[in-house]
Amino acid sequence: DAGVIQSPRHEVTEMGQEVTLRCKPISGHNSLFWYRQTMMRGLELLIYFNNNVPIDDSGMPEDRFSAKMPNASFSTLKIQPSEPRDSAVYFCASSLSNLGTQYFGPGTRLLVL
Amino acid sequence: GNSVTQMEGPVTLSEEAFLTINCTYTATGYPSLFWYVQYPGEGLQLLLKATKADDKGSNKGFEATYRKETTSFHLEKGSVQVSDSAVYFCALSDQAGNQFYFGTGTSLTVIP
Numbered sequence: 001d002a003g004v005i006q007s008p009r010h011e012v013t014e015m016g017q018e019v020t021l022r023c024k025p026i027s028g029h030n031s032l033f034w035y036r037q038t039m040m041r042g043l044e045l046l047i048y049f050n051n052n053v054p055i056d057d058s059g060m061p062e063d064r065f066s067a068k069m070p071n072a073s074f075s076t077l078k079i080q081p082s083e084p085r086d087s088a089v090y091f092c093a094s095s096l097s098n099l100g101t102q103y104f105g106p107g108t109r110l111l112v113l
Numbered sequence: 114g115n116s117v118t119q120m121e122g123p124v125t126l127s128e129e130a131f132l133t134i135n136c137t138y139t140a141t142g143y144p145s146l147f148w149y150v151q152y153p154g155e156g157l158q159l160l161l162k163a164t165k166a167d168d169k170g171s172n173k174g175f176e177a178t179y180r181k182e183t184t185s186f187h188l189e190k191g192s193v194q195v196s197d198s199a200v201y202f203c204a205l206s207d208q209a210g211n212q213f214y215f216g217t218g219t220s221l222t223v224i225p
Contacts, residue, residue, distance in 0.1 A: 102157075106155060
C-alpha cells in the first residue's frame, strides 16, 4: 500500500519567493496534519484537517502560511513570501479519525536562502 | 490541557545495553499513547502503541506499558543494537483520536 506521499522532497528557494508543498494522504484516511521540524523548536503541529475541513490552525506561524485541502486526496501548504527562518523539514501525516495512529510522509526539506 | 513530557537526551549506550526512555503524560479522559521513531533523514514511524490502561505495546524488541496510576508510558528494550540509533518520540491522542501531542524527542546513539 502507498504511504503518505509528499512533494517535492527537497526545495531550495530564495527569500521572498512563494513555496508550495504538496501532500497526498493514505487513501481512506480522513484526518491530515502538517508539521514543521527544526533543531531549535523540534516537531511543531501547524494545522490539521478533518474531512477536508481545517480544525485547528493555531500552530500556523503567521499570515504568510496557508494550507488547503480541496479534496480527500490532496493538500497543500503554501508560504508566501518565504523567509530564511522558514527553513525546516515539513511533514505531512494522515490518520483515520478515532484510531489516533498517524502515518507520516518522508518530509520536504525546505531551504530558503 | 493534554501534554507529554519525555526525558531529555541525548542518550548514548553501548550495544546490548538496557534502554529506558521515560515518558509521562497529562490528559483528560482516556487517551491513547504512542512511541514513534525517526531514523536519520526520514519521517516518523509508529513503533508501538497502547490504547487503554495496563495495555503493553511491543514491537522490534521494544516495549511500553500504559500506566494510568503513574501517568507514564516508558519505553524499554533489553538489548539495544547500533541500528536502534534514532530519535524517539512519545505521543498521545485524545479520546476522539483527533488531537495529537508529541514530546520533544529523545535522541539515542548506540555505539558498538
